[in-house]
Amino acid sequence: MRDPSGVTDVFREEWPRLVATLVKDVGDLDIAEESVQDAFVEAATRWEQTGRPDRPGAWLLTTARRKAIDRTRRSARLRDRIPELERQASREPDVTSHDLIDNQLALLLGCCHPALSPDAQTALTLRVVAGLSTAQIARAFLVSEATMTRRITRSKTKIREAKIPFRVGDRDTLVQRLGPVCGVIYSVFTEGHTSATAASLVRGDLCDEAIWLAELLVELVPDDPEVAGLLALLLLTDSRRATRLDPDGHPVLLADQNRTKWDQAEIARGLAELARAHGMGRAGPYQFQAAIAALHATAPSVEQTDWLAVVRLYDVMLGQQPSAIAALNRAVAVSHADGPAAGLAAIDAIAEADDLRGDLSTYPYLHSARGEMLLQLDRRAEAAACFRSAIDVCHNDTELTHLRARLAATSP
Numbered sequence: 001m002r003d004p005s006g007v008t009d010v011f012r013e014e015w016p017r018l019v020a021t022l023v024k025d026v027g028d029l030d031i032a033e034e035s036v037q038d039a040f041v042e043a044a045t046r047w048e049q050t051g052r053p054d055r056p057g058a059w060l061l062t063t064a065r066r067k068a069i070d071r072t073r074r075s076a077r078l079r080d081r082i083p084e085l086e087r088q089a090s091r092e093p094d095v096t097s098h099d100l101i102d103n104q105l106a107l108l109l110g111c112c113h114p115a116l117s118p119d120a121q122t123a124l125t126l127r128v129v130a131g132l133s134t135a136q137i138a139r140a141f142l143v144s145e146a147t148m149t150r151r152i153t154r155s156k157t158k159i160r161e162a163k164i165p166f167r168v169g170d171r172d173t174l175v176q177r178l179g180p181v182c183g184v185i186y187s188v189f190t191e192g193h194t195s196a197t198a199a200s201l202v203r204g205d206l207c208d209e210a211i212w213l214a215e216l217l218v219e220l221v222p223d224d225p226e227v228a229g230l231l232a233l234l235l236l237t238d239s240r241r242a243t244r245l246d247p248d249g250h251p252v253l254l255a256d257q258n259r260t261k262w263d264q265a266e267i268a269r270g271l272a273e274l275a276r277a278h279g280m281g282r283a284g285p286y287q288f289q290a291a292i293a294a295l296h297a298t299a300p301s302v303e304q305t306d307w308l309a310v311v312r313l314y315d316v317m318l319g320q321q322p323s324a325i326a327a328l329n330r331a332v333a334v335s336h337a338d339g340p341a342a343g344l345a346a347i348d349a350i351a352e353a354d355d356l357r358g359d360l361s362t363y364p365y366l367h368s369a370r371g372e373m374l375l376q377l378d379r380r381a382e383a384a385a386c387f388r389s390a391i392d393v394c395h396n397d398t399e400l401t402h403l404r405a406r407l408a409a410t411s412p
Contacts, residue, residue: 007044010056013205015040015131017057020103022064023110023128030156031071033128039064104129105216109173112180113164120155125184126191127152130206136191139395174220182230182286185213189234193241207238218273228277229287235270236293239263251402255302267297288317307337324350324360332369340373347373364394368403375410384410 015036022032039060053059111125123141126132138148158164174181192206214231221227243257274290292313299305314330317323327350335343347370350360360366371386387407394400 007040007047010043010052010060011040011131014057014060016104016107016129016209018060018064019128019131020107021061022068023107024103025065026068026072028072029110029128029159031068035064035068035071036060038067042067104213108181108184108213109177110159110164112177112184113159113162114177114180115158115162115164116155118180118183120151120158121180122184122187123148123151124155126187129184130188130191130209132191175224178217178221178224178227181217182214182226185210185217186230186233186286188213189237193237204241207234207241210234211238223280225277225280225282226284226286228273228280229284229290232270232273232277233286233290233293235266235273236290236297239266239270239297245398249398250405251398254296259300262297270294270297285317285321288313288320302336305336307333311337322353324353325363327353328360328363328366328369335373335376340376344370344373344377362393364390364399364403366390367393368406371406371410375406380410380412 018036018039019032022035023029026032026035042063043056043060047053047056107129108125111128112121116124119141123137126137127134134148134152135145137152138145141148143151188206189210192203192208192210211231211234214227214234217227218231239262240254240257242263243259243261244252246252270290271294274287274294277287277290292310295306295310295313310333311330314326314333317326318330328347331343331346331350334346347366350366367386367390371383371390374380374383374386384407387403387410391400391403391407394403
């Protein structure tokens with residue numbers, strides 16, 4: 001889709017910063033988000049006629065503040081904010097990098113308030129920090145858009161009624177919320193690394209944002225092994241970014257990626273963070289996932305990967321945190337270690353397990369993984385059915401192209 005105004009690119013970079021700043025200014029999440037949305041709508045029209053300004057972020061912040069003034073005038077409980085908002089909107093924005101860090105951290109901590117459920121924390125962060133639409137988040141959570149709309153609306157209502165603050169707390173507050181904060185950062189990265197919804201499979205802007213937030217957490221809480229493990233996981237996983245799509249934007253499978261083009265600097269940083277986390281003597285899920293990523297990052301090829309070690313790590317993870325997606329990833333590792341028949345049996349066992357969190361029936365990778373294993377076993381008709389099921393539940397254009405190609409490969 002053409003974007004002559006250039007708003008789309010600016011949105012990806014500026015959205016979280018603008019919402020974080022407006023939340024601080026206004027003290028209301030809904031007004032902040034809606035005002036920033038209004039500013040982008042105005043930019044789409046204005047910039048197409050006048051061209052994008054030299055400082056698009058500053059233009060958008062000034063415009064969003066003016067939109068916020070209009071909205072705040074209609075809210076009796078927020079009218080005392082108007083004089084300060086008018087003062088800020090009347091001058092050139094001077095938000096410093098330190099202010100941006102504080103504002104974004106405050107927004108993240110507010111979204112991860114313990115009064116909200118874990119799912120609500122993640123959904124709200126994806127909405128207001130990452131800028132995903134409700135429909136996109138619903139697909140990522142494998143629920144209907146109506147369900148996700150209600151979930152986000154309830155979360156915002158709870159924030160407003162409980163007067164949950166969006167301000168940078170002390171270190172104790174941050175430590176208390178480290179679990180949810182790490183979880184939402186990982187969710188932002190996951191959507192960037194393998195987007196369930198965007199036209200492109202990879203959204204580098206979200207990956208960069210998540211890595212930046214993880215690095216910030218490491219600076220603020222350097223003695224927590226799971227924070228270090230999270231950063232290690234993101235760096236090691238992101239190191240493959242440049243090789244995951246071919247020049248036409250089609251996915252490149254792990255076995256076919258050019259490992260000489262993996263980012264060795266990111267791998268080295270990730271391994272160092274993993275070693276630092278391990279040295280603290282308290283293992284956790286992010287460290288286990290990072291250890292798996294390290295096995296992939298350091299293996300000369302798929303065939304030379306220590307798949308038995310990967311399976312063992314997944315076994316430990318599943319013992320601590322039963323998860324259907326982790327079980328699916330383990331099944332794929334089993335197929336490499338013991339053959340496609342063993343992997344297929346492991347996948348089929350997931351549906352019979354009662355303790356695994358998550359319904360994978362609308363998860364395209366479940367069906368595509370089964371399809372690949374069935375194809376290796378030359379059970380082509382069954383493989384074709386699996387790829388059709390994956391296509392039915394996939395919402396990413398790039399992935400759909402790949403799945404259709406795999407479906408075509410099932411023909412005799």
